[in-house]
Amino acid sequence: MRSLGEKIFESIIKIISLFSVLLLVFIVVFIFKESLIFFNRVSIVDFIIGRKWNPLGAAEDLSIWPIILGTVYVSIVAILIAMPIGVGTAIVLSTYTSNRIKKAIRGGIDVLAGIPSVVYGFIGLLVVVKFLEINLSLAAGESVLAGGIVLSVMVLPFIISTCDESMEKIYEKYSQSSSALGVSKSYLIRNIILPESKRSILASMVLALGRGMGETMAVMMVIGNAPIMPKLLGKTQTIPSLITLEMGMAEVGSLHYHALFASGFVLMLILLGINALLYFIKSRINV
Amino acid sequence: MNEKTKSFLFKGWILLSTLIVLAIVFYIFGYILSNGIESINMEFLLDGPSGIPVGSQGGIFPAIVGSLLLMLISCVFASILAISTSIYLVFYCESERIKGLIHLITQCMSGVPSIILGLFGYTFLVLYLNLGRSVLAGGLTLGFMIYPFIQVRVEKTLLEVDKSIINSSYALGISRTYTLFKLILPICKSDIVSAITLAGGFAMGAASPIILTAAVTFAPIPSSLSSPVMALPFHLYILTGEGISLEKAYGTALVLILLLLIINIISTIINITRKEHK
Amino acid sequence: MSILKINNLSVSYGNKQVIKDLSMNIARNKITAIIGPSGCGKSTLLTSLNLMIEENGGSISGEILFKDKASISYEKADIRRMIGMVFQTPTPFPFSIYKNLTYAPKYYGIKDKKELNRIVEDTLKEVGLYDEIDDLNMLATKLSGGQQQRLCIGRALTVEPEILLLDEPCSALDIRNTENIEKLLLDLSDEYTIVIVTHNLSQAKRISDYTAFILDGELIEYDTTDKVFTNPKDNRTREYIEGIYG
Numbered sequence: 001m002r003s004l005g006e007k008i009f010e011s012i013i014k015i016i017s018l019f020s021v022l023l024l025v026f027i028v029v030f031i032f033k034e035s036l037i038f039f040n041r042v043s044i045v046d047f048i049i050g051r052k053w054n055p056l057g058a059a060e061d062l063s064i065w066p067i068i069l070g071t072v073y074v075s076i077v078a079i080l081i082a083m084p085i086g087v088g089t090a091i092v093l094s095t096y097t098s099n100r101i102k103k104a105i106r107g108g109i110d111v112l113a114g115i116p117s118v119v120y121g122f123i124g125l126l127v128v129v130k131f132l133e134i135n136l137s138l139a140a141g142e143s144v145l146a147g148g149i150v151l152s153v154m155v156l157p158f159i160i161s162t163c164d165e166s167m168e169k170i171y172e173k174y175s176q177s178s179s180a181l182g183v184s185k186s187y188l189i190r191n192i193i194l195p196e197s198k199r200s201i202l203a204s205m206v207l208a209l210g211r212g213m214g215e216t217m218a219v220m221m222v223i224g225n226a227p228i229m230p231k232l233l234g235k236t237q238t239i240p241s242l243i244t245l246e247m248g249m250a251e252v253g254s255l256h257y258h259a260l261f262a263s264g265f266v267l268m269l270i271l272l273g274i275n276a277l278l279y280f281i282k283s284r285i286n287v
Numbered sequence: 288m289n290e291k292t293k294s295f296l297f298k299g300w301i302l303l304s305t306l307i308v309l310a311i312v313f314y315i316f317g318y319i320l321s322n323g324i325e326s327i328n329m330e331f332l333l334d335g336p337s338g339i340p341v342g343s344q345g346g347i348f349p350a351i352v353g354s355l356l357l358m359l360i361s362c363v364f365a366s367i368l369a370i371s372t373s374i375y376l377v378f379y380c381e382s383e384r385i386k387g388l389i390h391l392i393t394q395c396m397s398g399v400p401s402i403i404l405g406l407f408g409y410t411f412l413v414l415y416l417n418l419g420r421s422v423l424a425g426g427l428t429l430g431f432m433i434y435p436f437i438q439v440r441v442e443k444t445l446l447e448v449d450k451s452i453i454n455s456s457y458a459l460g461i462s463r464t465y466t467l468f469k470l471i472l473p474i475c476k477s478d479i480v481s482a483i484t485l486a487g488g489f490a491m492g493a494a495s496p497i498i499l500t501a502a503v504t505f506a507p508i509p510s511s512l513s514s515p516v517m518a519l520p521f522h523l524y525i526l527t528g529e530g531i532s533l534e535k536a537y538g539t540a541l542v543l544i545l546l547l548l549i550i551n552i553i554s555t556i557i558n559i560t561r562k563e564h565k
Numbered sequence: 566m567s568i569l570k571i572n573n574l575s576v577s578y579g580n581k582q583v584i585k586d587l588s589m590n591i592a593r594n595k596i597t598a599i600i601g602p603s604g605c606g607k608s609t610l611l612t613s614l615n616l617m618i619e620e621n622g623g624s625i626s627g628e629i630l631f632k633d634k635a636s637i638s639y640e641k642a643d644i645r646r647m648i649g650m651v652f653q654t655p656t657p658f659p660f661s662i663y664k665n666l667t668y669a670p671k672y673y674g675i676k677d678k679k680e681l682n683r684i685v686e687d688t689l690k691e692v693g694l695y696d697e698i699d700d701l702n703m704l705a706t707k708l709s710g711g712q713q714q715r716l717c718i719g720r721a722l723t724v725e726p727e728i729l730l731l732d733e734p735c736s737a738l739d740i741r742n743t744e745n746i747e748k749l750l751l752d753l754s755d756e757y758t759i760v761i762v763t764h765n766l767s768q769a770k771r772i773s774d775y776t777a778f779i780l781d782g783e784l785i786e787y788d789t790t791d792k793v794f795t796n797p798k799d800n801r802t803r804e805y806i807e808g809i810y811g
Binding site for chain 2: 615617620641642643644645646649650652654656658659660668669671672717720721724
């Protein structure tokens, strides 16, 4: 009796686990299959390097080079802004603060990480975009820069927590022997801790890049969504926002519809590459 | 540059960074709170949206209920899958290769952007399976999104249970299943619940997976799993994007953030009571 | 009179053989001590006796007869119920004392509240905790180390085993608690067969009836404790007892 129950339970667990894993694989295969229909008509190379996105035009008019560039551009701007701030904060958290203050600041950063992206987009539209319009006297503040600024705030928590964690370990490792030498804390950090945490800093950067490129709502609300070659102060388009905005309108089964899947597929490939890079960097962090 | 200047610049940099981060945290909350607080009253919380265009008057009650429903469905769905997979990986799977494969797949999945999941949910669930734009389709799509989040945390919790405690149960001649239900799961319960609540908050705030699968501009409280719903993040997007009402948008943002904060506090309390228990 | 007969037992983890062709008999209602330097395989031997070794990835060849019947012909669960085990560091479940002691009886189908209460009370008396504990709903993890270990011995007794295996049960305890446990084991040996692995030679001398000396997975000497300590036959045993292996 008892062992029958055991066997049934074990089988249920196995079946559900198998189902979950197959489901995950199925999602990827499904996206691939739907994009394949498009790639049968337009070659993947033309799709990627072509300059024009016009859903109402011919097949050759569906290509996403400017959109890929826009996706990358916004994320890179975000990282350029967020890295120095994030690393600086991580240094303070891991070495300069008492436990109580550390906890409080970390709590605040966790909250920052928990704010939904649509709220970031909302504030970005009302504050960042307006600010750019007034101060740079732009006709429209929706731009790569606006997207980058909003995104930089969103990736800050990832950067801070990744760096903070490893810096804390490195600091614990060296602080005693270094203070025995009579060296100041700032000297220790600049000459040992920062160089030692190089890989973690790089890992946090790649992580942030991946997060940023997949981000939808916040970016979509502040970049103006025009599929043109991106300029820092001009409108742009990213792959996630392209899919969000056009999927509802695209006729099911049309070339436009499959092209949207294809762009999703390209995004997944890019992110897969980034994740592989991240995995590679992480496996070499030996703290 | 001498050591003194270097040290000075260095300290200036890190201090400034921290101040910026703190300023952002306070600014965001201050901004939403000060602008949103006036919009919140009983009518806003308990009435449906009205006016022309819809949303310019009235409240957001259906969106609150819709968001909670979506969160509930996604949590139930994802937890069942994630907890089972974790139990399988920790207690039943004997092949290192299968373990590695499942970890790899889960990790890849956690890197898939939510809009791709939305795309899948829209095409497969809404169109192919004919679920339509509905609470069910949206909840399942959000479930795909939070599955890796819950799975990773639950597995970690299960692995942290002291091996010698588990062995002393086996040494009493007691079966795996009984050990799992009466010893391991009770020990991990609060960690698991807290992981699920955090994931729930994550699901509730997400707009991109539900734009195509569940959310609509106006709907009453759903009467069945196949009805479309209103949801707070989508409502906020529509109110701002279409320029319907800034005042209502501030209120919606504040309600959304407060709900998430409450969920976070609940999860923290669960964790603290557990620590005291030990 | 032997409750356990071990014939040509070999145990290995992967390619590494830890116990080599070991044979010995364990006498009923006596205390048998297993001694030897660290890493000699004494804990492995102990965990082979209730087949716990399989949970840790070891494999067994040879024969272990429990009451003249091969232990592998029993259900694994039955063997473990009849041969209880207590580990090196106390392993109380993070529940109340009451739940620790009713955990196993409930599994074996005892539902009656009165019966469970009786088991808890009897067990606490048996291990000498009854007078030290006021509140059965107290978390077991809040007991002192010595009390925790006695609770774990008690928990092993709740399934009414015939043999009790102890793997260095006092190594994490101070002298006073060690004394308590030793006294407890002497009392229990009227009713149970006890096999104890110990690092502490004087402990083996104080409480055991028989002593087995193991070196590198081989049984070097096995006799009454008195003989092993006063007049060992093997030179290696003498050297170990005189403290050469440390």
